[in-house]
Amino acid sequence: MKPLFESEVFVRIAAPVAVGVVLFAVWEIGFRLTSVPVYLFPKPSDIFTSFLQHGPSLFRALLVTLRVTLQAFVAAVILGTLIAFMFVQSRAIEVGLFPYAVLLQVTPVVAIAPLIIILVKNTQLSLTICATMVALFPIISNTTLGLRSVDPGLANFFRMNRASRFKTLVKLRIPGALPYFFGGLRISSGLALIGAVVAEFVAGTGGRSSGLAYEILDAGFSLDIPRMFAALFLITLTGVVLFGVMVALSQLALSNWHDSETRAEA
Amino acid sequence: MTALLPVEPLGEKARQMTPGCGQPPAVEVLSAEKVFANGARGLAPIDLSVADGEFLTLIGPSGCGKSTLLKLIANLIEPSDGRLLWWRGDFAQVGREGRRLAFVFQEPTLMPWARVEANVRLPLEFANMPRGTADPKVADAIARVGLSAFNRHFPRQLSGGMKMRVSIARALVTSPNLLLMDEPFGALDEFTRNKLDDDLVNLSWERKLTTVFVTHSIYEAVFLSTRIIVMAANPGRIFRTMTIDHPQPRDQGFRDSPKFAAYCRELSTWLAEASIQSAMGDGS
Numbered sequence: 001m002k003p004l005f006e007s008e009v010f011v012r013i014a015a016p017v018a019v020g021v022v023l024f025a026v027w028e029i030g031f032r033l034t035s036v037p038v039y040l041f042p043k044p045s046d047i048f049t050s051f052l053q054h055g056p057s058l059f060r061a062l063l064v065t066l067r068v069t070l071q072a073f074v075a076a077v078i079l080g081t082l083i084a085f086m087f088v089q090s091r092a093i094e095v096g097l098f099p100y101a102v103l104l105q106v107t108p109v110v111a112i113a114p115l116i117i118i119l120v121k122n123t124q125l126s127l128t129i130c131a132t133m134v135a136l137f138p139i140i141s142n143t144t145l146g147l148r149s150v151d152p153g154l155a156n157f158f159r160m161n162r163a164s165r166f167k168t169l170v171k172l173r174i175p176g177a178l179p180y181f182f183g184g185l186r187i188s189s190g191l192a193l194i195g196a197v198v199a200e201f202v203a204g205t206g207g208r209s210s211g212l213a214y215e216i217l218d219a220g221f222s223l224d225i226p227r228m229f230a231a232l233f234l235i236t237l238t239g240v241v242l243f244g245v246m247v248a249l250s251q252l253a254l255s256n257w258h259d260s261e262t263r264a265e266a
Numbered sequence: 267m268t269a270l271l272p273v274e275p276l277g278e279k280a281r282q283m284t285p286g287c288g289q290p291p292a293v294e295v296l297s298a299e300k301v302f303a304n305g306a307r308g309l310a311p312i313d314l315s316v317a318d319g320e321f322l323t324l325i326g327p328s329g330c331g332k333s334t335l336l337k338l339i340a341n342l343i344e345p346s347d348g349r350l351l352w353w354r355g356d357f358a359q360v361g362r363e364g365r366r367l368a369f370v371f372q373e374p375t376l377m378p379w380a381r382v383e384a385n386v387r388l389p390l391e392f393a394n395m396p397r398g399t400a401d402p403k404v405a406d407a408i409a410r411v412g413l414s415a416f417n418r419h420f421p422r423q424l425s426g427g428m429k430m431r432v433s434i435a436r437a438l439v440t441s442p443n444l445l446l447m448d449e450p451f452g453a454l455d456e457f458t459r460n461k462l463d464d465d466l467v468n469l470s471w472e473r474k475l476t477t478v479f480v481t482h483s484i485y486e487a488v489f490l491s492t493r494i495i496v497m498a499a500n501p502g503r504i505f506r507t508m509t510i511d512h513p514q515p516r517d518q519g520f521r522d523s524p525k526f527a528a529y530c531r532e533l534s535t536w537l538a539e540a541s542i543q544s545a546m547g548d549g550s
Contacts, residue, residue, distance in 0.1 A: 153375035160342065160369060161392045171388070175379040256420050257378040 042226040047233065050226035058215060058227075062234050065196055065211035068124065069238070072131030073192035077185065079132070080139025087140070088147040088173070105137035109195055113202035127199040127211075134195030138187040146180025147173050179258045182250035189242040197235060289318035290354050292444060292476040293339050298348030300334055300502075307501035308334045311348055314495070314504065319474040321467070321514075323491040325481055325533070327541040331502020332480045333448055339478055340367055340446050352444070368442035370450040374433040376421040382408065383417040386435045393440070407439040408432075410469060427458035434466070438473075445470065445477040452482065463489055464517065471514040484537065488529045489521060496536045499544035506536050 024044050031043045038046050051058065083101070087094040113130045120126035150172060158168050200213030212231045219227035254260065293316040300308040309331045316322050316339075324332040337343045338350060341357055349356065352365045368389075376385045386407055390400040408417050411431040421429055430450060437445060451459040467490050470477050481487050487494050491510050498505040510529060512520055520526055 151375070153371065153373045154377060157369075157371075157375050160340075161389055163392050167392060171391070172377070175377065178379070257422055 039223055039225050042229055046226040047229045050224070050230045054227050054230065058212075058230055058234060061210060061212045061215045061231065062238065065193075065200065065213070065235070066238060068127045068131055068196040068200070068211065069193045069242070071128045072135055072196060073189055073242075075128065075132045076135035076139055076188055076192060080136050080184070080188070081143055081181075083136075083140050084143035084147060087144045094144070101137060101140050104133055107133075109134050109198050110202060113199045117199075117203050123203055127196060127203060130199035130202075131192050131195030134198075135188045135192035138191065139181075139184045142180045142184030142187075143177055146177025149180065150176055179250075179254055179260060182246070182253065185249070186243060186246045189246050190239055193235070193239050193242060291315045292318045292320070292353060293478070294351040294354075295335070295338065296349050296351065298338055298345035298350055300331070300338065300343065301346040309338070309345075309502040312502075312504060316476060316478060318476055321470055321475075321477045321479065321490055321492045323479045323481060323487040323494045324497060325484070325487050325494060325537065326497030326505065327499055327537070327544050329502070330497035330499040330540070330544060332497055334502060335497075336446055336448055336478060336480055339444075340369065365444065366440055366442045367444050367446060368437035368440055370430075370433050370437050370445070370447045372449045372452045374421070374426075374429040376429055376432055376436075378421050380420075381417065382413060382419050382421070382424075382432050382435075385421070385432055386417075386439050389436060389440045403439055403441075407435040410438060411435045411465065425458075426454055427462060430454065430462060431465075434462075434469075438469070443476060445475050447477065447479045449480050449482065451486070459483070459486065460521075466490065468515040484530050484533050485521070488526060488533060489516060494533065496533070496540050498540040500546075505540040505543060508533060508536070 028044050031041065042050075083097070087097070109130050112133075113126075116129050117123070117126045120129060154172060154176075155168075158172055163171070196211070197213045200211040201217065204211075204214040204217045212235050215231040216228050219225070219231065293314075295312050295314040297311040297313055298309070299311040302308050312335065314335075324335060326332055334343070338345055341350070352360045355364070357365070377388070380388075383404055387400055387404045390403065395403075405414070405417070408414055411434050413428060413431055413435065416424065416428065421432070424432065433450070451462050454462065463486055469475070479487075479490060488510060492514070494508040494510065496505045496508065497503065508529070512525065
């Protein structure tokens with residue numbers, strides 16, 4: 001039995017927490033000593049007070065942003081996977097459509113968000129569309145790559161046994177694509193959040209939003225800098241949690257066989 | 267005795283090479299040759315007959331066409347000229363049911379995401395066999411290669427030799443009547459290879475499996491085979507044939523016997539001659 005502080009789990013949790021505590025302590029103490037005014041840069045304690053003060057409204061805003069993020073993420077996963085399946089069915093489809101998928105990726109969401117917000121009446125829907133556009137590409141490219149990266153030996157075995165196209169897809173291509181797909185999920189979940197927040201900013205400047213981005217804008221207008229930081233922290237925290245969930249999902253699905261998720265054995 | 271059977275006429279050479287009588291030969295290669303698309307002569311016209319239940323090994327210097335011949339027998343490639351018969355019928359006559367082939371390659375080619383039992387079940391799933399019928403067969407095949415305790419394991423939890431056993435179980439699960447193995451144990455250490463050879467020689471004997479085996483190892487060839495075909499290259503052809511006259515099943519005792527050493531010595535000499543012949547070509 002190893003002592004607690006040497007165990008893998010303990011180190012993985014304790015190390016980042018310790019770094020965080022030190023950072024916050026330096027921040028708090030440093031700013032207390034130099035007495036920087038709150039309206040320029042708040043101390044952690046100011047942000048915490050603001051959290052308590054604006055808790056309900058911040059939490060409501062978080063739910064709005066989270067809803068857009070999750071809707072966009074789910075839409076991106078479904079759409080992206082379907083498109084990837086289409087791509088691997090025929091080379092012609094892929095060659096024909098891939099440049100447009102890239103186009104979607106390289107267009108800055110801030111640039112087209114106003115257009116979409118004008119075109120789509122429902123704010124919630126328009127925000128979801130913007131965020132989906134941002135989150136879509138990693139799913140398409142990763143899943144396509146995964147579906148194409150078939151072990152040649154296994155592919156040969158399937159061919160020799162005259163496996164049907166459907167069986168080859170279900171038994172060989174899809175399981176083989178999973179590691180790539182989960183890689184896509186990790187990137188895409190973060191992008192869905194970024195897309196949602198950016199779209200909210202654009203919509204917020206038009207006064208048609210209520211998410212965390214709007215909280216930041218609103219706090220900025222009233223120079224309530226601690227509230228701005230509080231909203232920012234919530235966004236960051238959401239991103240970290242989303243990433244953590246994706247890592248856990250991928251571990252759950254791949255830990256038995258894929259090198260990226262297998263733990264070293266004694 | 268073969269002549270008494272009502273069969274279509276065979277090439278005279280092929281008939282002469284048929285060892286043992288009574289059963290129709292499993293595979294007959296009738297002056298089949300292979301010229302590749304780039305004009306290279308992979309195989310000169312070859313006559314060969316593989317008796318039912320025989321363990322035939324192809325050995326020879328690289329480029330001698332052993333793998334090409336194996337692929338011809340598997341019907342994975344078509345001969346440029348000549349023909350092949352399986353149980354006295356061509357591919358159309360025998361069909362897939364009469365000619366149940368199984369392959370084992372140098373790589374175990376297992377699905378890393380599937381447990382041992384799921385890997386072994388795969389060929390039965392290709393045949394759309396219901397789980398109830400398939401499961402006992404899968405369990406039996408896994409038991410035959412001695413991995414019953416590992417049927418819930420994933421490939422990455424197994425050693426190289428065990429993965430190869432799974433690959434063999436997957437080949438056996440369809441009850442093949444022709445087993446084709448292309449250097450299956452080439453990547454394993456000698457100890458593991460001997461162990462697998464011990465099991466394979468008994469498995470194929472128990473099941474009266476017709477096996478065509480490709481290897482680079484002289485010891486493995488002598489230990490496993492009832493007959494060894496030594497091939498030479500430029501173009502690929504049969505150089506000599508050696509019959510290993512020792513009863514099956516075989517064990518370590520055979521490996522330790524002076525007879526084994528004598529066979530190995532002779533085979534080694536033949537291989538050296540074959541590679542000289544390969545360098546010279548056949549003069550045509």
